Amino acid sequence: MSLSTYRQPGYGAFFSLIFSLLGFCTPVDAQGWISVRTDHFEMSTTNPAADAEATLLVLEQARSFFQQTTDLISISSRPLRIIAFRSKEEYEPFRLQSTSFAHYLHSQRGDYIVLQDIQPQHRQAAIHEYTHFVFGNAGLKLPIWLCEGTADFYSSLLTDGETTTVGGMLSARVRSLSEGELLPLQTLMAVDGASPFYNERNKVGLFYGQSWALVHMLVFHESYRPRFAQFIGAVSGGSESERAMQLVYGKTADQVMADLQNYLPVMGSYRSVNRTVKAECRNPTVSSLSEVDSALTLADLLASHRATAARAKGELVALRQRVPGNRQAEELLAYLAAQEPARPGAPH
Numbered sequence: 625m626s627l628s629t630y631r632q633p634g635y636g637a638f639f640s641l642i643f644s645l646l647g648f649c650t651p652v653d654a655q656g657w658i659s660v661r662t663d664h665f666e667m668s669t670t671n672p673a674a675d676a677e678a679t680l681l682v683l684e685q686a687r688s689f690f691q692q693t694t695d696l697i698s699i700s701s702r703p704l705r706i707i708a709f710r711s712k713e714e715y716e717p718f719r720l721q722s723t724s725f726a727h728y729l730h731s732q733r734g735d736y737i738v739l740q741d742i743q744p745q746h747r748q749a750a751i752h753e754y755t756h757f758v759f760g761n762a763g764l765k766l767p768i769w770l771c772e773g774t775a776d777f778y779s780s781l782l783t784d785g786e787t788t789t790v791g792g793m794l795s796a797r798v799r800s801l802s803e804g805e806l807l808p809l810q811t812l813m814a815v816d817g818a819s820p821f822y823n824e825r826n827k828v829g830l831f832y833g834q835s836w837a838l839v840h841m842l843v844f845h846e847s848y849r850p851r852f853a854q855f856i857g858a859v860s861g862g863s864e865s866e867r868a869m870q871l872v873y874g875k876t877a878d879q880v881m882a883d884l885q886n887y888l889p890v891m892g893s894y895r896s897v898n899r900t901v902k903a904e905c906r907n908p909t910v911s912s913l914s915e916v917d918s919a920l921t922l923a924d925l926l927a928s929h930r931a932t933a934a935r936a937k938g939e940l941v942a943l944r945q946r947v948p949g950n951r952q953a954e955e956l957l958a959y960l961a962a963q964e965p966a967r968p969g970a971p972h
Contacts, residue, residue: 657918662908668921669708671742673910679742679750686751686781696762707925708739715740723828725749728756733928752779764860769812772832773839791895800833809877813865841887844894919943920952927956
């Protein structure tokens with residue numbers, strides 16, 4: 625993820641959740657690619673409109689949480705773009721890591737959340753990726769373990785319209801933690817985008833699980849919670865994670881690991897349950913995407929990452945032959961030419 629400036633966010637309010645269940649539904653069936661747009665999100669998808677709207681509802685709730693409990697949300701007139709496929713087969717040509725189920729992409733082309741599917745049991749992935757977007761747009765520069773751990777932590781957001789819970793157990797992460805020995809803290813905090821623990825299927829589960837558990841402890845444990853905001857600020861400001869632990873909490877890596885080992889058996893008893901307040905949102909708009917529009921949407925996504933830029937160029941050249949003079953296709957081809965060979969963008 626490419627980040628720019630840092631500003632100190634209002635972390636003291638992170639865990640006093642105030643937002644409400646939104647309600648909308650438009651009875652439109654998906655025929656090919658459609659666009660579904662709310663106040664803050666625009667989804668291009670092959671899923672039925674009702675499923676798209678349900679996922680956007682979850683994201684609007686997550687946005688409401690961050691807006692009403694932090695100062696991380698900036699005002700933008702441009703909705704965040706989301707590409708939502710229906711299956712792993714549809715997602716496969718756009719997958720940036722073999723272990724990914726979804727990803728957030730930030731580049732000069734803008735911001736994308738890309739989802740393998742939007743089945744109800746997978747909507748936590750959408751919140752996870754949206755958390756990356758929120759933290760990135762706020763200018764926070766976090767190491768991968770902290771970036772993924774916080775995204776997992778907030779992915780547990782649940783609301784019933786009267787109360788909202790954050791910090792609930794994630795079954796897949798709990799299972800990963802039970803299947804292997806914990807990584808030394810130095811190893812966990814040194815993981816980068818090229819690390820086997822971030823890329824290999826038999827290792828990535830433990831990395832994500834332990835990162836989530838460590839953030840969970842920092843958020844809720846009485847020895848860490850009061851200074852969690854200070855820790856985030858120190859790390860985002862440039863301090864290495866282990867040094868920040870020592871400076872902020874006065875604890876060595878071995879002491880933090882001992883605390884984490886003791887915390888794991890009881891972490892299920894920690895969560896934040898809050899009253900909710902009604903949030904307003906206009907009804908979504910649903911429209912069909914033409915073959916050209918959907919091709920341009922996917923080409924724009926491919927153009928946003930160096931690993932798929934060559935494919936984007938091929939798709940656009942073929943599109944230009946079918947539809948000569950298309951302005952968007954020409955602009956994208958010009959962008960690709962200008963970006964060679966360097967091209968920003970990273971999956972999360």
